[in-house]
Amino acid sequence: MKQYITCAIPYVNAAPHAGHALEFIQGDTIARYHRLLDSEVILLSGADENALKNVQAAESLGENVQAFVDKNAKLFQDLAEKLNVRFDVFQKGSDEKHHLASQKLWQLCAEQGDIYKKSYKGLYCVGCEAFYTPDELDEKGECFEHPGKKLEEVKEENYFFKLSSYQDKLLQLIESEKYQIIPSFRKNEVISFIKSGLQDFSISRTNKRAKNWGVPVPGDPNQREYVWFDALNIYQSGIGFGWDEEKYKKWWPADLHVIGKGIIRFHAVYWPAILLSAGLALPKKLFVHDYITINGQKMSKTLGNIIDPLEVIKKYGTDALRYYLLAKVSPFTDGDYSDEKMLETYNADLANGLGNLVARIAKLAEKVSFEITQTTEIFDPLVKERLEQFKFNEALGAIWQDIAALDKKINEVQPWKLEEEKLKEFLSESAVKIRSIALSLKPFLPETADKILQQFSGQVTSSAPLFPRI
């Protein structure tokens, strides 16, 4: 079995923040789960480097665009490493192979007669790299994702993609769940958007507006591919499309795209339509998560409340941040982060909950030189069920119930009062439970899970606390 999982391809016009960490960790948890089931897995992300935003950001710093995107893409890769997120592929948009792949995709759509040129005037959000109609904007005429930023009125001759031709097909594929959108309220949003009528959309811009940056349009030296057309294609170019057919055939279609709610239209409407046009298979599932708020407010540069995940890792450790983002941030509503909540969660759930339980049992085991001879741990079926629905918080909730139950049992049995044979019997039972907890934790907190499994194999001894109290 293969599983091809993707995280969204971030713009690399600025350093990553906690929102990127959330999505990287979610994708990684799903990928690790499938690796545990013995699937062959590719987890992909990359860098959306052809966006105008990157050119503008580089210019404002007086830097070369390529050097600028290389430097920033590296920040995202470094973050992934610090989060213990294992991307098998990190595909850069400025990569030559990606250019080849995106020109191939264009040609396939053009051969179907789905690409045409026309003069266009519209309101353009540089933040989204998208055109909007006035009814799609807020009362101030600003985009919902980028309040405070004026839209530009842009007039030029562009290539358009015949999205309108795919309205019925898309509706049928999404309603029948051949392309499954999770959660269902997001699916319903997409369905009503499609039913409201799909407009053809621009997929190129002039060299002048693109500042000669991005993928050249095949056969037209004056235009570059519009950023979304090529950025979405990173999902294909990263696994061989246009440069290694055998590899591509093995991995495509994606089994799962993981994205934030802000880019749902591109993934649920534009992307499948482009693939349909090109005669390529559609991804199977789209999981749409919500955002992290900070102390109840949207994270934004203007509010100055951007959380740097690296600072949190420095103070609490990688697995503590993974735990917070998976357990305390609901995947389907906005979830809040605050320093107080982080500290409270760390001490209550990790230092006192998991860490204390493991230490208690290890100490008892050491007292009688207890040795584990058979390992019969199981992955909690409830965790499995919830993980397959992307309910990370509920999956961890189930594991923490197991932790609480074992804690309660220790308090009731008072094993420290038992004579040696009885104590060893109690420890055998408890060790299986601890190992089952650790196994179920593997996709979420890989490092902690491995430490516990190592500690609870062979002769069990005490060790340094997993999560020292802060």
Ligand SMILES: [Zn+2]
């Ligand atoms: Zn916007």
